[in-house]
Each structure stands twice: as structure tokens, then as C-alpha cells.
Amino acid sequence: MKKLLLAGLILAMSATAMATGETATDSLTVSANYIVPITVVLDTTSIDFKDVYNGSAAEVKSVIATLTGETGETYSYAATTETTGIVLSGATGTGTIGTNDTFTFGIDMDRTEGGFTDFTDQLVTVTVNYTAIDDTVIVVPTTPVG
Amino acid sequence: MNKIIFIFILLSRLSFAVDGLFYIEGIGIKAISLSLGVSSIDFGDVLSDTDVDPVLVDFSVNAEVDYYYDVEISNDDSSGVLQVSRTSSGGYTDGKLTYTNIATGNDDPQKFYVDLDTGIMTGDLSATITVTVAYSVIP
Numbered sequence: 001m002k003k004l005l006l007a008g009l010i011l012a013m014s015a016t017a018m019a020t021g022e023t024a025t026d027s028l029t030v031s032a033n034y035i036v037p038i039t040v041v042l043d044t045t046s047i048d049f050k051d052v053y054n055g056s057a058a059e060v061k062s063v064i065a066t067l068t069g070e071t072g073e074t075y076s077y078a079a080t081t082e083t084t085g086i087v088l089s090g091a092t093g094t095g096t097i098g099t100n101d102t103f104t105f106g107i108d109m110d111r112t113e114g115g116f117t118d119f120t121d122q123l124v125t126v127t128v129n130y131t132a133i134d135d136t137v138i139v140v141p142t143t144p145v146g
Numbered sequence: 147m148n149k150i151i152f153i154f155i156l157l158s159r160l161s162f163a164v165d166g167l168f169y170i171e172g173i174g175i176k177a178i179s180l181s182l183g184v185s186s187i188d189f190g191d192v193l194s195d196t197d198v199d200p201v202l203v204d205f206s207v208n209a210e211v212d213y214y215y216d217v218e219i220s221n222d223d224s225s226g227v228l229q230v231s232r233t234s235s236g237g238y239t240d241g242k243l244t245y246t247n248i249a250t251g252n253d254d255p256q257k258f259y260v261d262l263d264t265g266i267m268t269g270d271l272s273a274t275i276t277v278t279v280a281y282s283v284i285p
Contacts, residue, residue, distance in 0.1 A: 021177025023280040028182055028203065030221070030228055030260060032189035032271040073191075134190030138201055141185045 033134065038069035038097070040077075040128045052109045052116075060089060060106040065126055071098035077128045079105045085116020086124065094131065178209040180279045181253070189271070192264055200234045200261040207279050211251030214282035219243040219258055223273035229261045230275065238263075246282055 043064040067075065079091040089106035107124060110116050183204040192198060209215050220242045221228050229238035232245070238261055247254065260275065 021175070023278060024178050024180040024207075025276060025278045026180045026182045026205070027274050027276040028184050029186045030189070030223075030271065030273045030275060031187070032192045032198075032227075032262060032267075034267055034270050035191045035193045037193050037195075070191075130191075130193075133193075134188075136190050136199065136201060137188040138184055139186040139188075140183055141181075 035073065035130070035133065036068070036070045038067060038073075038075060038128055038130060040126055041066045042126060047107060049109050052111060054111060054113050054115070056111050058108050058111065060108045062104050062106055063124075063126075064102055064104050065128075066102050067095075067097060067128060068101070069097040069130070073097050073133075074131045075128050076131050077103060077126060079124055079126045081122065081124045083116075083119060083122035085110045085119070086122060088124065175210045175213065175281075176208070176251075178207065178215055178249075178279055178281055180208075180277060181206050182277060187260055189262060192262060192267060192271075194267050195265050198262050198264065200231075200259040202234070202257055202259055203275075204255060204257045205277060206253035206255050207247070207249070208253050209249035209251075209279070209281065211249055213249050214246055215249060216244065216246050216280050216282050217256070218278045218280075219275065220278075221273050221275045223271065225266070225269075225271070227263050227267050227271055228273050228275075229263055231259050231261070232257070234259045 043066070044061070047061050049059070049061075063079075065077065069075065074094060074096050076094045077092065079088050081088065087108045087110050089108070090103075091105050093103055095101075095103060105126075183206075184201070187201050187203075189198055189201075207215065207217070219230055221230065221240075223240070226240040229240055230243055231238040232243060238259075240263070243258060247256070262271070
């Protein structure tokens with residue numbers, strides 16, 4: 001009877017040991033901070049300077065850009081054109097969403113002699129980018145030393 | 147007199163007892179073990195519909211040589227943003243990855259990739275990926 005009990009005990013211990021060694025599990029965490037895409041809306045869709053005289057006084061047209069995006073994120077902006085004769089002022093800068101949700105830049109014509117030739121429908125492009133987007137960070141397990 | 151009769155009966159019972167024999171066999175199999183090479187991935191700031199680079203997660207499995215084992219890679223993200231694949235270039239799924247391997251008896255290097263489906267992302271992500279390995283068949 002003792003032998004039987006002993007054998008049963010050994011079998012039970014063996015089964016338990018096998019069950020704990022049959023599987024293994026490990027895990028890692030994954031996270032990401034969702035950022036609201038930045039958008040820009042201009043208060044001006046077109047400017048017509050009409051007739052421009054050489055040497056005439058500057059007549060800067062202000063354009064206001066309004067931004068929406070992730071509060072607290074910093075941004076930079078740039079207004080550009082490929083058209084010779086269009087003069088931009090205050091065309092670059094930086095700000096923070098929530099603090100500086102608008103910026104203003106100016107557009108005028110090059111009023112010097114031969115500063116431009118007649119044109120229509122030339123584009124001024126405003127580009128706004130987040131400047132402090134956190135990159136991916138990968139953490140590997142540390143190995144105890146000693 | 148009654149006591150004498152009782153002892154006699156008890157001894158006679160024991161004298162007719164039959165011993166039972168049985169054999170115990172066992173094969174020593176090492177416990178399967180798993181070690182992940184990455185403990186956390188923080189994709190940082192992510193905008194919707196933007197590309198993020200897949201992150202390689204390497205891990206090793208050590209099991210008894212020539213024994214098959216199953217690998218299951220699962221996650222608890224219900225949004226479908228978290229994607230995993232065994233190759234970096236495609237085959238991503240927001241569900242489980244499962245496959246079977248045969249052990250060499252050493253640390254078998256394996257890997258999978260983690261990516262994000264930013265097109266459906268509308269909020270922060272916080273998830274756990276769990277890797278489970280188990281012997282396929284124990285005789």
C-alpha cells in the first residue's frame with residue numbers, strides 16, 4: 001500500500017513538472033502618442049494687384065493663416081513662391097499650437113524697374129510642419145551583471 | 147479466546163495478500179524557455195495616415211532537440227492599429243500569429259515585426275504583445 005502511494009505521488013509530481021515546462025510566455029509593451037494632424041486655413045484666396053507702376057510705394061497685402069493641430073506641439077511655417085516679382089515678407093517663423101494659432105505674412109510686388117513681367121494665377125504656397133515629433137524608442141531588457 | 151481468533155484471521159488475510167508490480171518510464175525533456183529581445187516599443191508621436199518604420203522584435207526559444215513547439219504572438223489591442231508580421235515587407239495582421247517550429251536544443255533565434263496601421267488611428271495606443279511557446283506534442 002505504501003508502494004502504491006509512493007508511486008502515485010511520483011506520478012503526480014512528474015505531471016506537475018511537465019505542465020510547468022511545456023509552455024513559456026513573455027511579453028512587451030507597445031505605445032504611441034496620437035497627434036492631431038496640423039491644418040492651415042488662409043483668410044485670402046487670391047490677390048489682384050491690378051496695375052503696378054514702377055517705383056510706386058509698397059502696398060503689402062497681409063495674409064492671415066489660422067492653424068489647428070495638437071495643443072502644445074511646436075511648428076514652423078514657410079510661405080514660398082516660384083514666381084519672380086512676388087515679394088514675401090514675414091514668410092518664415094515658428095510657433096506653438098494653442099499659443100500661436102495664427103501667423104501673418106505679407107505679399108507685395110517687386111516695384112523696381114523690370115521687377116516683374118505681367119502674370120496671372122501665380123501661386124504662393126504656405127507649408128506648416130510640426131518640429132518636435134518624438135521618434136520611436138525601443139527598449140531592450142537589461143541583463144543583470146554580477 | 148475471542149482475541150486469539152481475531153489475530154488469527156488478520157494474519158491469514160495478510161498471508162494471502164498479492165504484491166502488484168508496475169513499471170514507470172520517463173524521458174527527460176528540458177523545459178521550454180523563451181527570451182524576448184525587446185521589452186517595450188514607443189512609437190512616439192504618430193499622425194494618422196503617416197508611415198512609421200516597422201520595429202524588429204527578436205526572441206529566442208530553447209527546447210528539447212527535435213521536439214516541435216508552437217509559437218503564438220498575440221496582442222490586446224482591440225483597435226486594430228497594432229499590426230504584427232513575420233516579415234517586414236508584408237503579411238501584417240492585427241490578430242494572432244501562429245506557427246510551428248522544430249527545436250535544435252539551442253537558443254533558436256526568431257523574430258517578428260511590429261507596425262502601426264496609422265490610417266485608422268484616432269487616439270493614443272497602449273498595448274501588450276504576448277509571445278507564448280509550447281511543446282506541440284509530449285509523448
